[in-house]
Amino acid sequence: MQKLNWDDYRVAHTVAKAGSLAKAATILQCNHTTVLRHINRLEDALNVKLFIRHQRGYRLTDAGLIMQEALPDIDSQFGKLEDKLQSIQQDFSGKVRITTVTSYSALLAPAMHAFRRQHPKVRIELLATDEVIPPQSGAVHVALRAGPKPQDPDIIARHVASITMAYYATQSYVDEFGLPEDESSMNEHHWLMPDKTKHHIPFIKEVIKKLCNDSIVYSSNQFLDIQSAVLCGMGIGPVSELEASKHNHLVKLNNRDLFKTDFVGSLWYTYHKDLKDNAKVKALFDFLLDHTRHLAM
Numbered sequence: 001m002q003k004l005n006w007d008d009y010r011v012a013h014t015v016a017k018a019g020s021l022a023k024a025a026t027i028l029q030c031n032h033t034t035v036l037r038h039i040n041r042l043e044d045a046l047n048v049k050l051f052i053r054h055q056r057g058y059r060l061t062d063a064g065l066i067m068q069e070a071l072p073d074i075d076s077q078f079g080k081l082e083d084k085l086q087s088i089q090q091d092f093s094g095k096v097r098i099t100t101v102t103s104y105s106a107l108l109a110p111a112m113h114a115f116r117r118q119h120p121k122v123r124i125e126l127l128a129t130d131e132v133i134p135p136q137s138g139a140v141h142v143a144l145r146a147g148p149k150p151q152d153p154d155i156i157a158r159h160v161a162s163i164t165m166a167y168y169a170t171q172s173y174v175d176e177f178g179l180p181e182d183e184s185s186m187n188e189h190h191w192l193m194p195d196k197t198k199h200h201i202p203f204i205k206e207v208i209k210k211l212c213n214d215s216i217v218y219s220s221n222q223f224l225d226i227q228s229a230v231l232c233g234m235g236i237g238p239v240s241e242l243e244a245s246k247h248n249h250l251v252k253l254n255n256r257d258l259f260k261t262d263f264v265g266s267l268w269y270t271y272h273k274d275l276k277d278n279a280k281v282k283a284l285f286d287f288l289l290d291h292t293r294h295l296a297m
Contacts (some may be wrong), residue, residue, distance in 0.1 A: 190235030
């Protein structure tokens, strides 16, 4: 059996109701030859005659009558499927998936809470990972990522905030150990630094090359871990200025010759352009953007 074409059934159904090729062609807004081609192709694929051709038009055979009896239900089911598929674009229920780097996942909680108060039928799944999940994979709907602006033409991206970092210590650490005044005194302090995976970052690289190994008392491959260690008073380390602004007990190292505040990238909300008509995803995207504008510094 040849491969069946659903469009051929639609044309056959129209011919059966109209009673002639000419009337069916008018309804379908195509020419007589196109309608005939669909009918012939369907009958050839089924190896069954569906119509008897005569001067007054097209009459259904027994097989055609069976087809015509079933097609209204099938046509109705297709209509319902079409409505369902279109309505899901506008539906504010079900699951929506967000991904971001571990360091920024907590920033989204207030915005997501506010979104769910407005749309209580929506369930949010947050995937915090340092791996970049391709939007085209379909695994996530919206992403909050750090770095340069995405250049993929299939990605819709909106800027959230610029990320700047500086070196900080707690007031309790400063009270006990003071702060380095010049390069020669840097190794008299306790340093909390990222591991080698982050040494290529200029403002990390400039400090690392001035430190001996014994001065680095704590290291991690995650800035979030370094930040936590700084906040508890373990030593001196890099903290984003966004995070530092929330903690009054942090002291910024302002010796510009030794410690420069550095722009390390930006935060971007992104989603795939194929989701631009999905009301739920678009609303969440705009909601998160609006409720995290305070992150911009």
